[in-house]
Amino acid sequence: MTSTIGIRGLDEEELRQAQFDAGQIRQLDAFAASRGDAQAHAGGAGLGAERVDFLGSGARE
Amino acid sequence: MPAQNIDLNRLFSIGRDAVTAVAGISEAEEIAMGREIAGRVLGAAPLVNDPALQSYVNRVGRWIALQSERPDLPWRFAVIESPAINAFAAPGGYVLVTRRLYEILDTEAQLAGVLAHEIAHVVRRHHVTVLQKSAALSAGAQLAQRDNRAAVINNMIGTGAEIFARGLDKSAEHEADAVGVVLAARAGYNPFGLIDVLHKMAARGSGDGSMALLFKTHPLPGDRLAQLGELLAPQVGRLPPGREPTIRRVAAGAGPLRTPSAAVPAPVVPAAPAPAEQAAPKSGIDPVQLLRGILGR
Numbered sequence: 001m002t003s004t005i006g007i008r009g010l011d012e013e014e015l016r017q018a019q020f021d022a023g024q025i026r027q028l029d030a031f032a033a034s035r036g037d038a039q040a041h042a043g044g045a046g047l048g049a050e051r052v053d054f055l056g057s058g059a060r061e
Numbered sequence: 062m063p064a065q066n067i068d069l070n071r072l073f074s075i076g077r078d079a080v081t082a083v084a085g086i087s088e089a090e091e092i093a094m095g096r097e098i099a100g101r102v103l104g105a106a107p108l109v110n111d112p113a114l115q116s117y118v119n120r121v122g123r124w125i126a127l128q129s130e131r132p133d134l135p136w137r138f139a140v141i142e143s144p145a146i147n148a149f150a151a152p153g154g155y156v157l158v159t160r161r162l163y164e165i166l167d168t169e170a171q172l173a174g175v176l177a178h179e180i181a182h183v184v185r186r187h188h189v190t191v192l193q194k195s196a197a198l199s200a201g202a203q204l205a206q207r208d209n210r211a212a213v214i215n216n217m218i219g220t221g222a223e224i225f226a227r228g229l230d231k232s233a234e235h236e237a238d239a240v241g242v243v244l245a246a247r248a249g250y251n252p253f254g255l256i257d258v259l260h261k262m263a264a265r266g267s268g269d270g271s272m273a274l275l276f277k278t279h280p281l282p283g284d285r286l287a288q289l290g291e292l293l294a295p296q297v298g299r300l301p302p303g304r305e306p307t308i309r310r311v312a313a314g315a316g317p318l319r320t321p322s323a324a325v326p327a328p329v330v331p332a333a334p335a336p337a338e339q340a341a342p343k344s345g346i347d348p349v350q351l352l353r354g355i356l357g358r
Contacts, residue, residue, distance in 0.1 A: 014105045014106075015101075015102070015105060015225050017105075018101040018102060018104045018105040019101065019104040019105075020097060020100040020101050020104055021100055021101075021103045021104035021107070021320065022100065023320025023321055024100065024103035024104065024107055024108055024318070024320055025096065025099065025100045025103060026320070027108055027318060027320060028099070028103065028108065028115075028137050028139055028155075029137070031112065031115040031116050031118075031119050031137075031138075031139065032119055032123075032135070032136070032137055033116065033119035033120040033122070033123040033136075033138075034123075035123070035127060035132075035133075037119070037120050037123065038120050038121075038123035038124035038126075038127055039124070039127075040120075041117075041120035041121065041124055042124045042248070042249065045169065045304065045306040046249075046304055046306070047124070047248060047249035047250065047304055047306070048249050049127075049128060049247060049248065049249065050246060050247050050248075050249055050301045050303075051247070052243050052246040052247045052252075052300065052301065053243070053296070053299075054239070054240065054243050055239045055242065055243060055292040055293060055296055056239065056291075056292040056295075
């Protein structure tokens with residue numbers, strides 16, 4: 001896989017060798033959106049919830 | 062005969078362990094496992110250092126997840142540094158999109174399509190199913206070394222990250238496409254966002270090295286489009302048109318987000334209390350203990 005200097009790709013071997021990074025997970029938590037954050041974003045983008053049935057084999061409800 | 066009886070008892074006992082290994086995994090266990098897996102992927106491909114982008118992707122993703130059957134999982138979304146075109150979902154609500162994939166998207170509806178596909182994997186517990194099967198196989202493979210539980214557990218943890226290299230079965234990918242289209246439509250987006258992205262992938266072709274892993278672990282884009290087309294045909298007239306908001310671009314010059322613990326090995330206990338509503342990772346769940354539980358010990 002091609003890789004830019006300083007940027008690591010994600011090939012099979014890298015996934016197998018990957019080590020848990022607690023600092024990254026903490027950062028990930030910090031970016032989480034609450035239900036209210038999500039609804040505010042949707043409102044700002046003019047998005048509203050729609051009723052849509054599942055398609056064919058995707059339907060399980 | 063005593064010797065035979067002993068062997069049979071041992072065999073039945075080991076059999077019970079294997080059965081326990083594939084028994085139901087609780088939501089808390091699923092979340093803890095997903096956190097471990099996501100943390101490993103982030104160890105290989107860190108977050109893009111653009112806080113506004115990361116918050117944006119979380120708001121979009123959470124909005125879509127709210128339309129699913131599992132709206133209150135501790136959903137986490139991120140753009141990660143990688144020149145590969147790919148996206149990953151880990152159990153419990155972790156969704157990671159590579160920067161290269163993000164940068165080929167033209168609209169928020171296309172981003173919604175990608176995120177909705179990954180959300181569908183989480184909602185339908187596709188990876189959990191594979192990990193459960195793997196646990197059973199691992200238990201079976203250890204029949205001759207029953208006392209070496211640590212080896213089995215380590216194997217399971219390793220499988221967690223490796224699952225992205227092996228991929229799911231094709232039916233799970235097709236189901237995630239079908240569910241993803243619906244979730245994006247329910248969120249008010251143009252339901253064809255995912256289809257647009259699949260067309261982009263098809264146009265790049267299998268010769269594009271940035272999609273090598275994606276092509277290895279997913280059905281070909283043309284097959285996915287054909288399958289989706291069949292499912293959509295009877296219903297396409299009833300789908301709402303949806304919207305295509307402008308997508309937020311990656312900040313110029315943003316590189317990988319460096320964190321102090323970049324080289325720290327996996328902790329025994331998941332770290333970091335999460336923001337209020339999403340107190341995700343149930344603190345106190347130890348991935349090793351969890352995997353022991355899955356393995357029946």
